[in-house]
Amino acid sequence: MSIAPVIRLTLFGPTHAKDATLLQAQELGCLHIEPLDRREDVVADRPQARRALAFLLASPVRRHAAHSAERFDAEAVEAAALRIEARLRALDEEKRTLIKRLRVLAPWGDYPLDPDLLARGLRLWFYVLPHWRLAQMPEYLTAWKVVAHDQRNCWVAVVHPDEPHDMPVPREHTGSVALHALQHRLHDLDAEHDDLLAERIALTRWCDALAHSLTRLEDQAERKRAAGLTREVDGLFALSAWAPAAALPDLQAMAGRIGLAMVTHRAPPAELPPTWLDNSGIARSGQNLLGIFLTPGYRSWDPSTWVLVSFVVFFGMVMADAGYALVMLFVLLALRLRRRPAAGEAPGAAGVWPLAWLLAASTGAWGLGTGTWFGSALPASHPMAALRLLDGTDFRLMMRLSLLIGVLHLTLASLAQARLARGWSRIAAAGWSAVLAGGGLAGFSIDQGWGDGLRWTGQSLLGAGLLAALTAAVMQGRGLGGRAAALLAGLMRLPAALGDTLSYLRLFALGFAGASLATAFNDLARQTLHGVPGFGVLLAGLLLLLGHTLNLVLGIAGGLVHGLRLNFIEFLNWSGVEEGRPFKPFKLKDAPPWMHRSR
Template identity: 35%
Template sequence: MTVASLKKVTLFGDATARTETMVFLQELGCMHLVPLAPLPDAPEHVQSRDAKDAYTALRFLAEVGTPRRQVQRDPGFDMTRFVAEVLDLSHRMREMRDRRDFLVHRIRAVRPWGDLEFPPHEDLAGNRLWFYRLPVKHRKALEQVALPWSILGTDHRFLYVVLIALDEPDDDVLPVARTHTGALPIKQLEEQLEDTEIALEALEAERLASTRYLDLMRKNLSEAETKAELAHAEQKVLEEDHLFAVQGWVLSDRIEAVLAGAKSRKLAATIEEPRVDELPPTLLEQPDSRSAGVDLAMFYQVPSARGWDPTVMLTLSFAIFFAMIVADAGYGLVILAGLGLGWKGLGNTAARRSWRRLGLGIALGTVAYGVLVGSYFGVSPDQTSVWGKLQILDLNDFGAMMLLSIVIGVLHLVIANALAARAAWGTRHAIANLGWIASLLGGLFLWRASVAEQATAVPVAVLGAGLATIFVFSSDRPIQKPTDWLWRMLDGAQGVSGAMGAFGDVLSYMRLFALGLASASLAITFNDLAFGVMQALEGPGMLFGLLILLVGHALNFGLALMSGVVHGLRLNYIEFYKWGLPDEGVAFRPLTRKELQE
């Protein structure tokens, strides 16, 4: 349940064994490749690791509303050939649609001039016909035209005029631009349109017939993705003088398997530990039951391989923050009911079961916190009842809720610094993290002591010691000449200046109190409005009141869910990651085969 340990492996061998080696590494599925060769200069020659053509062809066929009966077995089905045929069909259909649209537009543009029959070019003594759609209000402009002209048609808005000239008239000959009608009469254009539509129908029929292979395409997508992944990986292999080299990061416990394969293929191999200036990719080793936490941890920022695994801490704090923002046991029960309805569907895979467990934890946490604050769809229980006695927090007690939010914020950042110090132990930065822990706790105790008008000497001393530690240990700059001491002092001053940022980050946790209060207040408001309508109107008041309750709580529930997710994750991704995981890494993505789809 930590960041996986990786080593860099380089394989060398004869170029004739290159393809076999890459296929072996893909079958093994444990090497994150490092590019040794530059990518092609032309972007169109860069191979994608995704089977874009296969997905494009699949989407093209899947858009057909009523596909044909599916073929489940076809020994001669070739995914690569079929994808190429479908893409060619898509290209031909696109061209045919463009041709049809062009003809429709040209016919619409030519029709006002009538069914024109253009005379041979020599009959016009080298002259050409130039067509204009002239607004009726500019009729007098024709009288100033020196060229021969004629009005071929009119309607209530335009005059359809033709000019005769050797060359195209000047742009200012008429107050409108000329119209492009082409050299074909409407009759021929309509014949071409009919032929185009017939051809398009034939292509649509071909597309419909191809939809019978949709299921086979979906089953063979994994093979297309595997080939695309391999083609992308081969671009990273260096080949010179009949030799090749491939390099990548491998899990420490899979090194022996790679070396065994290299030995059987007569390849040379080197194994290296990560250098100080080298950052391996990040792989969070967690059981399948926690894959949802891994997804959350990698969603916003990939933790550095030299950092630590935030999965458990992230899921726990997210569930707590979500519960505090929703702040209603009734809404927690609604989440629990929705989860129950989809419980079976979320149990198909290990990943879905992990998300189901996370959802269950969030729902139960929301119910528990709602009981603690005594809110059930905005209704507070009788203090003499069992549920009333379980209420130990009052959302309307601003002082207590503000204190709770700030304490949670300080503890969250303290934990972040403690975990960061543990990951960096043995370096100056780890000591600086301990200084931040002392500063955060000292600032909290100083605030509470000043509010209670108690002695502040001890909190001030803790705060001062923390800031001094930060000043001394924030820089890891080596001392090689006297001026380096000055740079260390500047780095320390910059580190201490982060105290204002820490103060702002702690205050960010006030949103837990503010959003929870807003959710509870809206629920109470909708309840009061509904009950007021019920009392004011006899008969229909009951119906209107129920509608207000239903719509109001649905709206508030949606807002609470959105706030809980967005702000619950924000406090982790922004504030917590800033202090605990300041460095970003690259996700471990090995060369591997794609799993066959059932």
């Protein structure tokens, strides 16, 4: 199991030592800080330096970079850029609203409120009426005028003490601000907008200096956020966090240097600690894959290695072409030679590269096993034809192989769940693993001359496993109604098991589709070569290049999507992996976490 054990700790110390504590804890990089004081203005704060830099870099006009950073204040530049960005966004929003208001008020013209009308208790009311409704104006309204019109409507202004309630249409809400005042406000917004753009252009001289200060600014922002998660009372502060149990000596040494008190305890059963997956080497690629979908619970198990192995196998089975594998290896090698290691990257850090090499190798292995090179089978006389173990065009064989892989995958998942479960839950998981294995054996024994014994074994496993699983489900229910519902749920899982197993036929379907498409492009190129004299060679080459490029891209997309789907949906559904929350180490931006540095 690669889930590192963690402990809960609380650090206590004088308030003046809080900054030093946070700085050294960030350098150590092994704490997952839990909030003690939720001040939303601090907790919601996140590093904004990259956003400020992106805003300045997006300026259409930029100044020459400053050669000296003596007058450069990174915090001030960041704050100014974010202030300008926020104000520009607010100005644009207000300007859009003003333009809409001006468009509505334009037909009425500029009608300031007349003090004489107000003194006599009169008001202006505005209506937009179709031409044919003018005849429906109430007779008691004598002070009204059509101030504008078009082919369909008339804009009518009415003078009356109260709002007329028998008008043929509802009144228009024009607001209390006159047209000229809105126009003046729009001009003010434009002027302020120009001033802000000029200020933004002036700040662009510090883009290079700000880029070099990103890491420091983000570390400072992270410490500010962490400070908001602590609690201060009477000159003392407290910091609560989770940490790997192996990091306890380093934390005790840090507390001794600063003069802090530290209290530690194990997590109670009712509390869910964050999960720190402690995988190293190539297994970290599986951890990264699993992180796309979920983080396993702290008291669950880590399926990272299983997900990695099965995903690589599934991807290779979908591609299954040695020629495509060579192309993938060539592209990966070219990209790898051009790539520079990232700052702070740990040696052997598992990113996309180890996984990419494995996927290319799996594609090549399946391609050699089926004897397929760019959609064509090697002739029997070719020396590498001896490596061919499977006939990729044999429907029956490849379908059975896909179902066999599905049965093994789901059975292993159910056995892993049984290993960690307790009581009746363990019996239920073991029963379903027997159901899956027995159903697979019974199914594969059909139409086999030697399948009588295999069929009997499979049917026995299927029956015994189903009995055990349903019995365990009934025993876990409460009361007669609860046990009946549990029995029904168990029976409903039987067709789900069949459906999940049949889902692995997508491996056969995708592989066959890719092989058929490659063969079709080969045949089309061959016909073009023989049917078009002169330019046939060029056209055939273009068809092969474009066709196989398209097929390679589609195959990679299908292998990635469906290879992950079979792991995330089918496998994790039967494995009993509970979802947890990730361990987020409080660390320096470009430094690896403590667990990876300690190796």
